[in-house]
Amino acid sequence: MAMTMMTTTTNGNRLVASCDRYYRVAHRVVFVRAAPSLDAAKVGQRTQGETVEASRTLGEWVETRGGWMLTEGRAAGVDGALLVPISQREHEERLVRDEAEREHARRAIDALVESTLAARPDLDPNLARREVVRRYVAAEIAKAHHAVARQMRGDEATERSDRADRLVERCLPDLEARGLAVVDGFDFGYPASAARAEAQGLAGRLEETIQKIAGTRDDRVAWFSRDNFFAADANALAAVLDVQRGLAAALNARGWRETLTNPPAAMLSCYPPGGRYRKHRDNTRVDAKTTSNARALTAIFYATDHDWDDHFDGGHLRFYFGDDDDDDDKSRRRQNVVVDVAPRPGRFVLFDAFHFHEVLPPIRRNRFALTFWIFADR
Ligand SMILES: O=C(O)CCC(=O)C(=O)O
């Protein structure tokens, strides 16, 4: 039985109960840290919609099972609340609802396992169950991602920009032919060196990712909206983001195969010398109708030093075209073609989020990039 931290005070004749014990996670991911400090090691994470029970509060931090969580996003470079206080009653209703959902999932999985085994009696029941659970969980996660993407829709049509139209015109042939376009020398409105200087100035706000703990990637990142960039006087990066935000509308206007939408923020990343991001895809297909998230295209602008050298600085973005074997467009398939794209300053890359790719280690200096994922309304 959970203990409550109800404090009851009198306000005139009325009794006012205040409770700061329960929270709903209001941000995509909120980290659990070993201590109440942004520098403390991450020891876990909670995702949007989960509820958190706190045992102690300390300023903008609450102690929860396993560590400390930040309640307000400002210090973490995010707008608004990360954790929203909820009442004990709401918390308990959520627990009941969560249990009902779990029960529903258990029944759905049992039924799927049964029908799978009826169709394929030769299958090992344990393996069949494991596969059904994997698909079920992936589909549920995808549903949640798409619900978030749908909430964010609606602004793309107003974000037409001439620059984005021109950039799409340059990308479209290669994007359609091989799912990858690379554009150099595009005029984003500011020199690439200005974006580089701003990225350097924001480096102190970048943070390790949860994948760092898992050992798959070494960059530090922060999420920026246009307003965050303007607040930080990062006008060149804001101008790049404006163009990135115009791509969905420009592609939609040219009849792109899916209706594209915008996410709220772009990711500024910095790979230190020797850092990498192991081979991965930004999205995967769970089955014919389901993808693991809403990402359709990845749009990257490199804010590297003006004298970045392909050979001595490295840090290439490596694509593996032959490996997209779940790509339903077979005509785009290539057999084991590796393509390396150097992160040259001001270079812009647009690619299919389902392509396998990897970031090779930069050799001598920090490698900054502004990455924007264009969503699809699937
Ligand atoms: O910075 C890059 O070139 C690619 C980064 C990447 O693959 C990612 O963040 O998913």
Ligand SMILES: [Fe+2]
């Ligand atoms: Fe990626």
